[in-house]
Amino acid sequence: MLRLSQPKTLEDESRQLPLLIKSVTDYAIYMLDPEGYICSWNPGGQRIKGYSAQEIIGEHFSRFYTPEDVAAGIPRNNLRAAAEHGGLSAEGWRVRKDGSRFLASIVIEPIWEEGDLIGFAKVTRDITERYAAQQRLEEAREALLQAQKMEAIGKLTLGLAHDFNNLLTVILNSLDVIAARTAGNDNIASPLKAAIRACDRGALLTRQLLTFGRGQDLLSQPTHLSELIRKSADLFERACADQVNLRFELSDNLPFVLVDRAQLEAAILNLVCNSRDALSGSGQIIVRTSAGLMNNPLRPDSEPSLHACAEVSDDGPGIPAELQAKVFDPFFTTKEVGKGSGLGLSQVFGLATQSGGFVQLVSSPGQGATFRIWLPAGMEKDDGEGSQDTVR
Incomplete structure (x- = not known):
């Protein structure tokens, strides 16, 4: 095979490495002195971290670390570990010039000359997109396992x-x-x-x-969630103790949904009663409606579509993380024997899924609990102007 002659610039070995480093834009490749101050900078560093060579050369590399990592001495410890062990590979969050954070894969190699440490070679790669993709994959896997379990x-x-x-x-x-x-x-x-x-x-x-x-056979009808809740407001208020403050925040700008009205009323009543019991006699419950584009987690491959939401939230003790995956299981309850069948939330889950929607739980200890029933739009939006009505 005929080999073409190299350009004179590539025949010069002293220029090959600088040209290679300057041509790499997916990696930040730069040199540090023994104390961690930046001595060189490549275009990849500017692309990933936002600093030009004039801005960053002479600065300490710890400015790329988060404030909490700097306070913990991570930059200093990384240089020490690289020197002691002949190199360091790690992942961690770093900070760009504009203050945004990205997940970085880093390599630090010590540079020795005649037994003396004269600096470090450092390579940084932005792996934020890979991390986000892994997170999405894990969430989809967990959603699929949960859907299979519930099925x-x-x-x-x-x-x-x-x-x-x-x-x-x-x-x-x-x-x-x-x-x-x-x-x-x-x-x-x-x-x-x-x-x-x-x-x-x-x-x-x-x-x-x-x-x-x-x-269960459902009698699905076009329903405006806010109108249904307004008509049932007295029922929900009677279910609450006198010490519980029940509020309604209902939007008029909602799409109609196809749902069994009696079953939906029973589902919301179940959620209100559960919140009342969690409050132990005092606190606040909010019944709220809204709309938005949602992706059904029970069908991870589905495209986001317009949904209407009926939400019940309280400011009670919340639900421990280890119990949240079980709350919709039939007969699972944290109430005392004789005070609950464990089927209330199962009914809520069943109604939502049979109506083509899903239930969302958001809770953390000490921060209350929020249950959202998301139902897919079944008709065109009404002519509401998006006002918020508060029913007392």
């Missing part, structure tokens, strides 16, 4: 609920026959009524399980 639980719950409902039907029919044959017998009437009430309670639990398992 499996839903199928199991649906089968159990149908079988239980069949048993209840037989029991209720039998009790009706007994009631008809023992009419007027006071000794039997009282326990019979108690048995019927227990069956009615079981039927309610079955409906909640069916809602979670998406086996």
Whole structure:
């Protein structure tokens, strides 16, 4: 193969390395003196960190570190570790000239001459985009695992609920026959009524399980969330203790959604009652509506689309992080025995998913809890002007 002659500038070995370093723009490559002051600078350094060579040469390299890292002595420790161990590779957050932060992959190599440390060679690469992509991938993986878990639980719950409902039907029919044959017998009437009430309670639990398992038939209608909540405001207020301050912040500028109104009212009531119980008698609950472009986390590949949101938030103790992944599981509850079936949030989850939406929980210890029911827009927006109404 014929080899073309090199340009004279490349034949000069003394110029090859500087030309190579100057041509690299994806990496910041520069030299430090033994104390950490910058002696050279390449175009990659300017592109990544924002400083020109005139601005940065002679400055200490610690200005690239975050204030908290500087206070902890990280720059000094990195140079010491590189000198003692023959080099250092690490990742960490760094600061650009404009104050923005980026995640950097760094390499520091000591330079020795006749046994004396005369400086360091430093290479920095911006890996922020790679880190963000990894975070998105991890979030998508967690969302997929959660969706698969809830789908499996839903199928199991649906089968159990149908079988239980069949048993209840037989029991209720039998009790009706007994009631008809023992009419007027006071000794039997009282326990019979108690048995019927227990069956009615079981039927309610079955409906909640069916809602979670998406086996409940929904009567979906075009609904404006703010209008529905206004009509139900008295119901929500009666559910709260006198010491609890219940506020409504309702937007008129919402898209209509297709949802079962009775089920949605029950879902919001469940959330209000849960917040009331978490407040232990005093505090504030806010019922709020809004709209926005959202991506359904249960379907990570879906495109963002217009959703309307019904939100219930409180200023209570919040939900510990280790419990947040379990709160929508059927029969999971942190309440005392006899004070909750553990199906309230399951019903909320089931309604949202069966309506094509999802539920979002935001909480941290001591900061209260916020539950958001996001439902996809089912019709065009109304002609509201986006005003905020507050109902007391």
